[in-house]
Amino acid sequence: MRVAYILTSLGVGGAERQVLWLASRMARAGHAVRLVILLPRGAEDLLSESASETDSPSLDVVYLGIQKNPWSALRGLARGASVIRQFGPNLIHAHNFHGNLVGRLLGRLCGGVPVISTIHNVYEGGRLRMLAYRISDPLSRQTIAVSEAACERYTRLRAIAVNKSGVVANGIETDNFHPSLNQRNAMRATMGVTGKYFVWIAVGRLAPAKDYPNLLRAFAALQLGQPAARLWIVGAGEHSCTNELQSLARNLGIEDKIRWLGSRHDVATLLDAADAFVLASAWEGMPLALGEAMAMGKPVVATDVGGVREMTAESNWLVRAGNSNALAEAMARIMALSDTERLRIGEAARARILQRFSMEAKTREWEEIYRSVLR
Structure with a gap:
C-alpha cells in the first residue's frame, strides 16, 4: 500500500x-x-x-x-x-x-x-x-x-x-511511555525536587485551547491549602502569550512555585518524575498528553472536554471547563490520597491505555x- x-x-x-x-x-x-x-x-x-x-x-x-x-x-x-x-x-x-x-x-x-x-x-x-x-x-x-x-x-x-x-x-506509543523508578529519581534530582513537594505537570502548547489561565488560578487556589505543591508546565507558545501567563502567575503570587519548561523532547521522563498530571483545557479532540500521562501511570485531573471522558472512562477527577475552583478541589483530593491509592489509580490508568489505546x-x-x- x-x-x-x-x-x-x-x-x-x-x-x-x-x-x-x-x-x-x-x-x-x-x-x-x-x-x-x-x-x-x-x-x-x-x-x-x-x-x-x-x-x-x-x-x-x-x-x-x-x-x-x-x-x-x-x-x-x-x-x-x-x-x-x-x-x-x-x-x-x-x-x-x-x-x-x-x-x-x-x-x-x-x-x-x-x-x-x-x-x-x-x-x-x-x-x-x-x-x-x-x-x-x-x-x-x-x-x-x-x-x-x-x-x-x-x-x-x-x-x-x-x-x-x-x-x-x-x-499512544506505549513502548516510549513506561514508568521507571530509576528514571524518575534521576529526573527529580536533575529538576532539584527536594523534601515533600508534590509535583503537578501540565503538557501542551501555550495556546487558548489549553486555557492555562484556568490552570494558574486553580493552582493559586490550591496553594491556600497545599503550599507544598509545585507545577511544571511543558510547552511553548507565542512570546506574547508566554509573557501574559507569566505575568498572571506573578499577580497570583505563585511565580516561585512554577517551572516553565518550554518545548521538551524528554516529556516521558518529566511525566515519570511528576506525581500527577493536570489538564485545564477549554476544548480538546482526544488529548495525546493525557494518554501519555496515563501510560506513565499518573493520576490525572482534567476538564471534561472533547474526548477526555472517552479516554479516561473516569468521572471522579473530571471537572467543568473554566471552573478553577472545581479544578483546584479535584487536585487537592488527589494530593490527599495515600501513595498506595495514587499508585492504584495510576496502574489502572496505564492498564486502560495498554488495552484500548x-x-x-x-x-x-x-x-x-x-x-x-x-x-
Whole structure:
C-alpha cells in the first residue's frame, strides 16, 4: 500500500506526533509512506525526535514551504500535486483543517486519488471553516474524528456527512511511555525536587485551547491549602502569550512555585518524575498528553472536554471547563490520597491505555479503514 500523509506542519503537537507514529508503523509494516508538509520546516520540528523514538526506516518527508500569501499557496499547491503524482499513492490521508482542504484538492488534481480526512479537535474554527468543510466534503471518501464528541459536533454542524463519518481515537506509543523508578529519581534530582513537594505537570502548547489561565488560578487556589505543591508546565507558545501567563502567575503570587519548561523532547521522563498530571483545557479532540500521562501511570485531573471522558472512562477527577475552583478541589483530593491509592489509580490508568489505546491497535484500525476505502 502507498499512503501520502498531509498535514500543516511537524511542530510540537498531538496531531503531529500521532501522524509520525502512524507513518512510522506503516513504514515498518512494509508500506510505502510519504509525508507532505504544507509549511516550511520549523525550529521545533518533531522529525528528529521521532527518529530517536521509533525504530523505523527514515521517513520520506517533503516540505512544500507555503507562506501566508495567495501566490505562495498556489505555488505550494502546484508543487504538492507534482509530489503526489511522482509518489503515486493508493490514497491520501490528510489531517487538521488546512491539511484536510489541501489533501482533498490534491486528490482531485491528481486523478481522483481517494482521500481520508482526519479531524483532531472539537473546535477547528468558526462558520467559514465549517462551510469550507461542507463544500469540500464530496472530495473526501471518509472523514474520521479522534473522539465521539468531535464526530458528533461536526456532523451536527453538517461540516461532514454522517454516512462518511467515523471515529478512531488517538493511540499512544506505549513502548516510549513506561514508568521507571530509576528514571524518575534521576529526573527529580536533575529538576532539584527536594523534601515533600508534590509535583503537578501540565503538557501542551501555550495556546487558548489549553486555557492555562484556568490552570494558574486553580493552582493559586490550591496553594491556600497545599503550599507544598509545585507545577511544571511543558510547552511553548507565542512570546506574547508566554509573557501574559507569566505575568498572571506573578499577580497570583505563585511565580516561585512554577517551572516553565518550554518545548521538551524528554516529556516521558518529566511525566515519570511528576506525581500527577493536570489538564485545564477549554476544548480538546482526544488529548495525546493525557494518554501519555496515563501510560506513565499518573493520576490525572482534567476538564471534561472533547474526548477526555472517552479516554479516561473516569468521572471522579473530571471537572467543568473554566471552573478553577472545581479544578483546584479535584487536585487537592488527589494530593490527599495515600501513595498506595495514587499508585492504584495510576496502574489502572496505564492498564486502560495498554488495552484500548495502544498505537499498535490504532494502526490496525487505520489499515482496515484504508483497505475498506480501496475496496
